[in-house]
Amino acid sequence: MMDQCKIFAKAGDGGNGCSSLRKGRPDGGNGGRGGDVILECSHRVWDFSGLQRHLIAEKGGPGSSKKLIGSRGADKVARVPIGSVVHLVNGDIPSVVKTQSATDVDPWDIPGALVDDFPNPGNGSTSSVTSGEVKAMHSTSCSSSQDEETDVKKSEKSRQVALTDVFSQLSTSNGAPEFGTEDIGEKQEILYNVAELTEEGQQIVIARGGEGGLGNVSCVKDSRKPVTMAFSCQHMDNVQDPDSVLSSQQAGSPGSETVLILELKSIADVSFVGMPNAGKSTLLGAISRAKPAVGDYAFTTLRPNLGNLNYDDLSITVADIPGLIKGAHQNRGLGHAFLRHIERTKVLAYVVDLAAALNGRKGIPPWEQLRDLILELEYHQDGLSKRPSLIVANKTDEEGAEEVYKELKRRVQGVPIFPVCAVLGEGIADLKAGLKMLVSSEMSSELCLDQILLA
Numbered sequence: 001m002m003d004q005c006k007i008f009a010k011a012g013d014g015g016n017g018c019s020s021l022r023k024g025r026p027d028g029g030n031g032g033r034g035g036d037v038i039l040e041c042s043h044r045v046w047d048f049s050g051l052q053r054h055l056i057a058e059k060g061g062p063g064s065s066k067k068l069i070g071s072r073g074a075d076k077v078a079r080v081p082i083g084s085v086v087h088l089v090n091g092d093i094p095s096v097v098k099t100q101s102a103t104d105v106d107p108w109d110i111p112g113a114l115v116d117d118f119p120n121p122g123n124g125s126t127s128s129v130t131s132g133e134v135k136a137m138h139s140t141s142c143s144s145s146q147d148e149e150t151d152v153k154k155s156e157k158s159r160q161v162a163l164t165d166v167f168s169q170l171s172t173s174n175g176a177p178e179f180g181t182e183d184i185g186e187k188q189e190i191l192y193n194v195a196e197l198t199e200e201g202q203q204i205v206i207a208r209g210g211e212g213g214l215g216n217v218s219c220v221k222d223s224r225k226p227v228t229m230a231f232s233c234q235h236m237d238n239v240q241d242p243d244s245v246l247s248s249q250q251a252g253s254p255g256s257e258t259v260l261i262l263e264l265k266s267i268a269d270v271s272f273v274g275m276p277n278a279g280k281s282t283l284l285g286a287i288s289r290a291k292p293a294v295g296d297y298a299f300t301t302l303r304p305n306l307g308n309l310n311y312d313d314l315s316i317t318v319a320d321i322p323g324l325i326k327g328a329h330q331n332r333g334l335g336h337a338f339l340r341h342i343e344r345t346k347v348l349a350y351v352v353d354l355a356a357a358l359n360g361r362k363g364i365p366p367w368e369q370l371r372d373l374i375l376e377l378e379y380h381q382d383g384l385s386k387r388p389s390l391i392v393a394n395k396t397d398e399e400g401a402e403e404v405y406k407e408l409k410r411r412v413q414g415v416p417i418f419p420v421c422a423v424l425g426e427g428i429a430d431l432k433a434g435l436k437m438l439v440s441s442e443m444s445s446e447l448c449l450d451q452i453l454l455a
């Protein structure tokens with residue numbers, strides 16, 4: 001997974017205006033505008049691995065005689081994943097264009113409802129992506145005045161960071177997995193976080209096409225009057241470097257250039273991972289104010305629900321990932337789509353159902369649930385399970401669950417196990433404290449297969 005990359009964008013230059021005479025009167029048309037380079041937010045791409053590193057838009061066409069305006073250069077539109085954050089290395093700050101209506105939104109999109117458990121305005125927030133929120137900190141259009149832009153840059157300067165440092169912290173802090181990143185080269189001064197793409201169809205212009213040059217019909221006030229032309233379109237055909245003889249008005253202006261670093265935000269700090277019906281959605285509702293759908297049938301959760309856990313000094317985003325079943329890595333059940341969400345979370349909370357195999361039920365005991373969950377993660381992607389983890393043993397209220405919990409503690413060691421009853425809200429405070437410690441690296445634990453005693 002490529003979650004960071006550097007790109008270069010060059011918008012199309014404007015086409016040159018034409019100088020031509022018809023019956024002694026000017027009739028040369030304006031050059032066409034150059035194409036823009038645009039980033040568009042799409043659920044169809046998941047990371048930056050397929051993104052071209054050089055994005056170049058088309059030049060505008062030259063104007064021609066008979067007052068014909070040159071063609072507009074085609075825009076270059078590149079798709080980036082939802083949750084892309086834009087950092088500016090060089091050039092103009094991107095400007096938000098529009099959000100296209102998403103008629104075909106995929107159920108796997110980051111959902112809009114990110115619900116806080118308690119309003120806590122004093123808290124610092126984490127990197128939660130709130131759909132619907134456009135964080136274009138500087139939606140200054142590229143055409144805005146130079147002064148304005150200088151001011152923006154000045155104020156940004158105060159927040160400048162060497163992003164390479166941030167990225168190295170991101171990839172190593174909390175023992176988080178080291179996602180695929182591209183070497184972004186030497187330390188550079190970067191304006192960071194100039195825009196975020198959080199909504200399906202949202203677009204930003206990262207390089208703006210140049211304006212077309214003026215044809216002589218526009219240069220000369222009254223084109224009905226015969227004028228003496230220094231050169232005409234026909235003459236220009238014979239000139240080796242036509243730009244060298246164009247007046248400044250007639251030459252199309254160059255398209256802008258930018259160098260950007262794109263970074264993909266995590267979907268959440270913590271993912272609840274478990275078999276269908278383990279009680280993940282119920283747990284998310286108990287631990288935060290999120291109201292996910294709960295049902296006693298598998299796959300109630302068709303896309304990740306997000307909840308926010310607020311502490312005095314920290315805020316954590318938790319995602320309830322739809323139930324994992326054996327064969328998920330081969331796209332069984334809900335398959336790949338939700339496994340991909342796990343790629344973008346820092347901490348795993350394995351939710352097991354203590355009562356799955358009790359009282360004649362057809363489920364499997366919790367230690368086998370854990371084995372299957374780890375295997376599915378690893379089949380999907382090597383190392384996917386290797387991140388800070390804890391275990392939530394749910395449904396302690398069920399008859400016989402106490403014994404199963406004791407057995408689970410005997411069979412799985414080295415990882416904290418939190419017994420909870422999600423429906424009654426029991427054990428939630430301890431779990432919240434454990435999650436906080438794991439996310440803030442005060443505690444470190446990973447679950448791997450050899451820690452599970454199966455026989």
Ligand SMILES: Nc1nc2c(ncn2[C@@H]2O[C@H](COP(=O)(O)OP(=O)(O)OP(=O)(O)O)[C@@H](O)[C@H]2O)c(=O)[nH]1
Pocket residue numbers: 274275276277278279280281282283293294295296297298299300301302321322323324394395396397398420421422423424
């Ligand atoms: N007895 C008991 N039942 C629970 C508990 N937590 C959840 N359940 C029940 O377990 C069933 C499944 O709960 P969900 O929260 O939908 O489970 P899920 O893991 O999100 O399910 P998927 O969406 O299929 O992945 C529901 O009938 C819940 O009421 C608990 O602590 N005790």
